Amino acid sequence: MRNAARFARLILGLLCLIVLFCNLEQAVCGVIYVDNRLGNNTLNGISPKIVDGQNGPVKTITRAIQYAKQGDKIILANNETPYFESLSLSGKRFSGLGKEKFTILGNGAIISGAIKIPPNGWRQSGNGLWKVTPFRKGFFNLYHNGKRLPEYRPAENQAVKLEKILPGNWAVHRGAIYYRALKNQLPPTESFTLAGKSVGLSLIDIDGLQISDLTFEKFRMDGINVHDRCKNIVLENVTCTENGRCGLSVNGTSQVKVIDSKLINNRIYDLLITEQAVADLRKTELSKKASVSE
Template sequence: MSRWLSLWIVIVVGLTDLLQPARAADIHVDSANGFDGNDGLAAVITTATNGPVRTLKRATQLAQAGDRIVLKSNGQPFFETLYLTGGRHCGFASRPFTIEGNGAVISGLRDLPPDGWRPQGPGLWRLSLTRKGHYRFFRDNQPIPEFLPTTRSMALDDLPLDHYFSHQGAVIFRFDEGYVPYTELWTYAAADIGVSLVDVRNLQIRNLTIVGFRVDGLNADGNCRGVVLDNVTLEHNGRAGLSANGTSQVFVESSRLTGNGRHSAVITEYARVNLQNTDDGGVEPTVIE
């Protein structure tokens, strides 16, 4: 290597370091006790404006490149989508932009209106939802398994007990005869995506559960690079736990992609997903070219 080339590399590396913010901030989010008028710079409220924010949306508005968004796990899920886009939500090789979940949950579940149930026959009940294609249902916080028929001509009587399936634009359930579903608490996957990544670089997401979204738990689109999921659970989402598209590259370590509707992970276009020490529920990632 020539002397001038070595000097040029040193200058470029030095300039890159100078472009980094002098100090990374921790933006704290507390879904129970936070307030979006706070600055997010403290885990607990200390003054009229110093304390955690309440929503993920506000945290992403305050965050800058190389920062950490720190979630508080208090038993109350975040019922919203986390949107991260290139620029201010990117990190650096030496200091990634980080989502520290601390065991918190991002949920796409909403209460199922009890007046939506319609009897369809002995032990059979019907639901019609506005948004169709992918479904996930929970009864008293327990997932109800979906039945995937092998033919389109399946008779309703062939539906297994305590299962559901999509039928002619509606959803059909089978229960014990005499059971009335609207007497219990039901939730369903209402929101589309749990975490949306677009063109982010050097991002780490840790210790987080993403559950109950209609389509995907996490979607990486565009040109996402240096994305690491560490101890992240993506489960019971309607289509896939993880979706990687465009030229995105996602490394998944010590995580769970289980109980999702069609795929543990779906990979399209030129994207890449690397699973290490990760439970995919026996369902290998699906590559769609």
């Protein structure tokens, strides 16, 4: 009987330690605030407003990621100005902790990969054609005043014929973008941008992540690339649009749940699934059929 009582007390003690440990797991999860208008990367990110010399929002998501630890939440201010950043999360540090997922809450903000074309980036090619040669090749998109311009693309296996590019349209030819200007238009004096940064958000080896209320647009490759070995990934009210290759790419053995989201108007694919990956779409809009490739 005495041994049984001791055993029962030991079990009870162990259970108390487990409960305490679980509570500690929840307690250490923090919140980091980001504000691309009022924030400053010398601040600690623990407050949505600047309180004193140290307490206040950081300016970039990249800085918030540097501060972040497992199970944390990053909250973005939406100032109607995009965050021009490219993000990468990898490993346990950016995974969930206990019941808490590592979270990025966008509040309707936009993360953009657009890069402005400088005036000296244009070269005249005659007959109203202007040429710009991006440093990185492979996938392209061209925008004017923030709006994607229509692209001339010949039929499959047909060569691009520059004379067929209509005014206000563009085409890719031999690694360069050719744009035919509108009447009296001078591209070097106007606001043209390229899909320049490679990927909006890249994930690898993550377990427990939620992205909510956020748009990824105008990236050269993908809005979001879930590279491999990711699980318990939730994208809710996320938009991936106007990216040069794909809106959302899910690869390897990754598993992603996409809820109330939009994967629309991306240049090649809206959703690309490769290898053994799984994408569970719920109330999600696509502008073209998902592509599945082994």
